[in-house]
Each structure stands twice: as structure tokens, then as C-alpha cells.
Amino acid sequence: MAAQGIADAVQAYTGLSPAAAFTVGEITLEQLRAYDGKDPAKSILIAIRGQVYDVSRGRLFYGPQGPYSLFAGRDASRALALMSFDLNDLTGDLEGLSPDELEVLQDWEEKFKERYPVVGHLPGENGTAGAQPDHEAEKA
Numbered sequence: 001m002a003a004q005g006i007a008d009a010v011q012a013y014t015g016l017s018p019a020a021a022f023t024v025g026e027i028t029l030e031q032l033r034a035y036d037g038k039d040p041a042k043s044i045l046i047a048i049r050g051q052v053y054d055v056s057r058g059r060l061f062y063g064p065q066g067p068y069s070l071f072a073g074r075d076a077s078r079a080l081a082l083m084s085f086d087l088n089d090l091t092g093d094l095e096g097l098s099p100d101e102l103e104v105l106q107d108w109e110e111k112f113k114e115r116y117p118v119v120g121h122l123p124g125e126n127g128t129a130g131a132q133p134d135h136e137a138e139k140a
């Protein structure tokens with residue numbers, strides 16, 4: 001997508017790693033699927049509560065051979081809250097979760113924030129759509 005092209009151009013020009021330059025801005029769940037680690041040239045992305053994390057440096061966890069590859073390119077919110085590997089839980093739908101489960105999710109969110117850069121957000125109220133006018137400009 002366009003953001004990847006820009007990242008590549010920045011890398012070619014500055015010599016900085018793509019990780020330093022890579023952002024996707026607003027990204028749909030469908031677009032997110034392309035970042036599942038199967039293409040080694042692409043970042044691995046995971047969405048949690050509307051935020052999109054670049055977990056590429058956790059490739060051993062999330063890459064195709066990794067124990068948590070099912071989360072790659074997906075919204076892992078519900079799965080993490082429930083500590084579930086059920087594919088049906090790969091969704092941002094938090095309906096019916098208990099306070100304890102929401103706390104588990106929050107702990108995961110904090111861990112991801114410490115370990116991985118946020119490179120984008122999902123559309124809608126869970127994302128931060130509208131809070132980042134620079135991305136509006138990119139879309140035009």
C-alpha cells in the first residue's frame with residue numbers, strides 16, 4: 001500500500017531501517033491481513049483495542065512458524081482477553097467479557113505498548129480516527 005511505498009522510499013533515501021519509518025495510519029481489518037508475517041519483506045502487525053502494533057521484532061512469536069502466528073495480521077483483542085487460541089476469538093468484539101478478562105486484556109495492551117511501536121489504528125470509535133489529521137492528508 002502507499003504507506004509501504006513511502007517507507008521504502010524513505011529507507012532508500014535515508015538508510016534508516018523500515019521499522020523506524022513504517023506507519024500505516026488508518027488500516028482496515030482486511031488490509032491488516034496482508035501483514036501476517038508470511039511475506040518476509042512486510043512488517044507483522046497485530047491490532048489490540050483499535051491500535052495497530054508492529055510486532056516484527058517478535059517474528060519468532062508471530063511469524064509463520066511461531067506459537068502465536070494466529071494473531072499476526074489480526075485483531076487479537078478478544079483472544080488475548082480470554083487467553084484463547086480459538087480463531088473465533090480473533091476479533092475486536094469485547095461483548096460479554098468479565099471485568100477480570102478486560103483486565104487481562106489491559107495487561108496485554110500495556111505489554112505490547114512497552115515492547116512494540118504503534119504504527120496505526122483501525123477505523124471507528126476504537127481507533128483514534130480523526131485524532132491524526134496528517135493521515136487525512138495522506139488519503140487525499
Ligand code: HEM
Nearest residue numbers: 055058061062068071079080082083084085108111112115
Ligand atoms: C501452555 C501455555 C503457554 C506457555 C507455556 C506460554 C509461554 C510463553 C513464554 C515463555 C513467553 C515469553 C515470555 C517473555 O518473552 O517474557 C510467552 C509470551 C506470550 N504469550 Fe504465551 N504461553 C502459553 C499460553 C499462551 C496463551 C493461551 C496466549 C494467548 C492466547 C499466549 C500469548 C502470549 C503472548 C501474546 C506473548 C507475548 C509475546 C511477545 O513478547 O510479543 N500464551 N508465552
